[in-house]
Amino acid sequence: MLNRYPLWKYIVIAIVILVGALYALPNIYGEDPAVQLSATRSTTVDTATLGQVEGILENNKISYKNVVLDDRGILVRFHNSEDQLKAQDFIRDKFNRGYIVALNLAPSTPGWLRSINAGPMYLGLDLRGGVHFLMQVDMNAAIQQSLERYKGDFRSLLRVNKVRYLGINLAGSVANETGVVRLKFKNDAERSKARKIILKEFPKLEFSHQDDEKYVYLVVAISKQEQLETKRFAVQQNITTLRNRVNELGVAEPLIQQQGLDRIVVQLPGVQDTARAKEILGATATLEFRMVDEEHNVQAAIKGRIPPGSVLYQERNGDPILLKNQVMLTGDYIVDAKSGIDAQSGGPNVNISLDSKGGRQFTNATKNNVGKLMGVVFIEIKSEDSIVDGKKVRVKRKVEEVINVARIRERLGSRFQISGLDSTGEARDLALLLRAGALAAPIDIVEERTVGPSLGQDNIDKGFASVIIGFVLVLFCMIFFYRGFGMIANVALALNLILIVAVLSLLQATLTLPGIAGIVLTVGMAVDANVLIFERIREEIRNNVSIQSAIDAGYNKAIITISDANITTLIAAVVLFAMGSGPVKGFAITLSIGILTSMFTAIMGTRAIVNMVYGGRKVKKLSL
Numbered sequence: 001m002l003n004r005y006p007l008w009k010y011i012v013i014a015i016v017i018l019v020g021a022l023y024a025l026p027n028i029y030g031e032d033p034a035v036q037l038s039a040t041r042s043t044t045v046d047t048a049t050l051g052q053v054e055g056i057l058e059n060n061k062i063s064y065k066n067v068v069l070d071d072r073g074i075l076v077r078f079h080n081s082e083d084q085l086k087a088q089d090f091i092r093d094k095f096n097r098g099y100i101v102a103l104n105l106a107p108s109t110p111g112w113l114r115s116i117n118a119g120p121m122y123l124g125l126d127l128r129g130g131v132h133f134l135m136q137v138d139m140n141a142a143i144q145q146s147l148e149r150y151k152g153d154f155r156s157l158l159r160v161n162k163v164r165y166l167g168i169n170l171a172g173s174v175a176n177e178t179g180v181v182r183l184k185f186k187n188d189a190e191r192s193k194a195r196k197i198i199l200k201e202f203p204k205l206e207f208s209h210q211d212d213e214k215y216v217y218l219v220v221a222i223s224k225q226e227q228l229e230t231k232r233f234a235v236q237q238n239i240t241t242l243r244n245r246v247n248e249l250g251v252a253e254p255l256i257q258q259q260g261l262d263r264i265v266v267q268l269p270g271v272q273d274t275a276r277a278k279e280i281l282g283a284t285a286t287l288e289f290r291m292v293d294e295e296h297n298v299q300a301a302i303k304g305r306i307p308p309g310s311v312l313y314q315e316r317n318g319d320p321i322l323l324k325n326q327v328m329l330t331g332d333y334i335v336d337a338k339s340g341i342d343a344q345s346g347g348p349n350v351n352i353s354l355d356s357k358g359g360r361q362f363t364n365a366t367k368n369n370v371g372k373l374m375g376v377v378f379i380e381i382k383s384e385d386s387i388v389d390g391k392k393v394r395v396k397r398k399v400e401e402v403i404n405v406a407r408i409r410e411r412l413g414s415r416f417q418i419s420g421l422d423s424t425g426e427a428r429d430l431a432l433l434l435r436a437g438a439l440a441a442p443i444d445i446v447e448e449r450t451v452g453p454s455l456g457q458d459n460i461d462k463g464f465a466s467v468i469i470g471f472v473l474v475l476f477c478m479i480f481f482y483r484g485f486g487m488i489a490n491v492a493l494a495l496n497l498i499l500i501v502a503v504l505s506l507l508q509a510t511l512t513l514p515g516i517a518g519i520v521l522t523v524g525m526a527v528d529a530n531v532l533i534f535e536r537i538r539e540e541i542r543n544n545v546s547i548q549s550a551i552d553a554g555y556n557k558a559i560i561t562i563s564d565a566n567i568t569t570l571i572a573a574v575v576l577f578a579m580g581s582g583p584v585k586g587f588a589i590t591l592s593i594g595i596l597t598s599m600f601t602a603i604m605g606t607r608a609i610v611n612m613v614y615g616g617r618k619v620k621k622l623s624l
Contacts, residue, residue, distance in 0.1 A: 125255075185218065288379060
């Protein structure tokens with residue numbers, strides 16, 4: 001029978017519309033200005049901390065909606081941004097050291113929607129705002145790390161070639177770009193031999209001699225050209241690492257680019273967890289594997305008698321431990337890291353994979369130490385604000401702690417695991433940092449800005465107005481030209497907008513101002529398919545075809561033309577997405593989604609309504 005859908009098609013269309021409406025629904029709820037207090041590795045956030053935060057707010061007479069303690073920290077919701085900013089200052093003064101205090105915009109989505117993973121779509125910095133970081137790369141640290149690498153390379157090179165040396169250390173001032181590696185020898189013959197070997201391996205280095213009454217020295221410096229290349233590499237490597245970390249955070253359409261010689265701009269539009277973003281992006285974390293010094297007394301080392309070749313560290317529980325000075329393996333060789341649960345202890349762990357060179361190095365380092373204890377040192381460089389002579393200055397603090405001590409049961413290779421972590425969240429963050437790669441040089445967040453919705457309110461208003469105006473104009477035109485069928489097309493157009501919002505929300509895509517332009521364009525294009533169908537039906541009726549046959553022919557014969565027109569536009573959108581960046585991609589995404597949803601609503605959606613109104617009965621005249 002003509003113009004009748006089987007029941008399953010109606011059910012499929014109803015399910016799609018219902019699911020679309022459900023996942024578009026969170027966008028009608030607003031967001032609350034909030035302050036998030038999170039702990040770092042050395043601190044904890046618990047009910048006592050919650051009471052302190054509530055006390056701060058009450059003592060300073062700051063009104064708030066509620067305070068919630070969860071596994072990510074404490075989240076305080078406020079009625080307005082003014083109270084939010086006041087509260088941030090008071091909370092930051094109290095929790096200045098060891099905590100992260102960040103501004104946030106917390107969605108007000110009801111719990112029943114969050115339980116099915118339904119959330120609002122993100123808005124870009126030009127609409128809803130987000131987080132803006134200006135980061136400065138520590139160039140002196142980049143040169144320092146380069147010198148440290150050369151120091152280790154020289155030591156290995158001289159040992160392999162059996163050249164005797166008395167010591168290798170760093171000298172000079174890295175801040176003034178006069179840092180050097182100084183090698184100490186007993187006589188000039190050994191020094192000449194070492195210079196020849198090092199020069200052959202590293203021809204771009206600069207060499208000079210220093211002598212005193214007892215010893216001779218070979219001074220190795222990095223050339224100006226290589227220093228410049230090292231700094232340039234540090235910035236580019238940090239940009240790559242930051243991109244990897246942002247991808248791990250799941251932020252859509254981030255902006256990460258170099259600004260000047262040593263600064264990087266990071267914009268995270270629509271980010272939900274600013275505290276975690278700040279911690280992950282700014283963290284400079286790596287691992288070192290060292291053997292435990294089981295031969296000497298730890299208590300003697302605590303009193304100041306640290307044996308040569310060993311270093312005194314602290315475990316997480318505060319217990320002192322002696323580790324060998326020689327590093328068996330660093331985190332530079334890690335190619336993958338995944339958090340998991342230890343099958344034996346039930347605690348969190350991180351499964352680590354090394355590259356081939358690191359695997360060989362670790363195998364050689366552990367094969368002769370089976371049965372001995374090995375420690376894993378977690379190293380992190382933090383920048384904190386401190387008051388010096390009444391002025392606020394930013395100081396760096398190197399945090400080193402032994403997170404795991406285990407006995408080597410067998411020779412280790414390219415795959416192994418570390419445990420001893422405090423929580424699954426810490427295991428995930430550590431795995432993320434190791435997997436995304438260590439920063440080539442430490443970075444300081446010199447400017448942090450949380451862009452609120454008020455700054456983009458004008459864009460939001462104009463964008464919303466453009467969608468409404470375009471939508472209303474199309475509604476009137478369709479009713480004027482096609483009467484009843486125009487009303488059906490208008491219903492499909494409204495459903496199309498709902499589905500676009502639902503898909504953007506499901507993908508957790510970021511809507512920008514160009515994205516709104518894509519939606520406006522889609523609103524105009526969405527009815528094109530219905531215009532083709534309706535005009536085809538009119539043509540069939542003018543040819544004295546029966547009404548039911550005319551409806552059927554109108555839909556069936558117009559599909560090829562509709563598909564051609566939409567596919568060519570979709571190809572253009574795909575090319576825009578592939579070749580463009582930032583706002584252009586946002587436009588391409590919304591345009592592509594709009595094309596696909598409009599084909600569904602214009603063809604299947606309107607056909608279903610027409611079939612229900614006119615199908616299966618005798619019709620004398622169409623409202624067309």
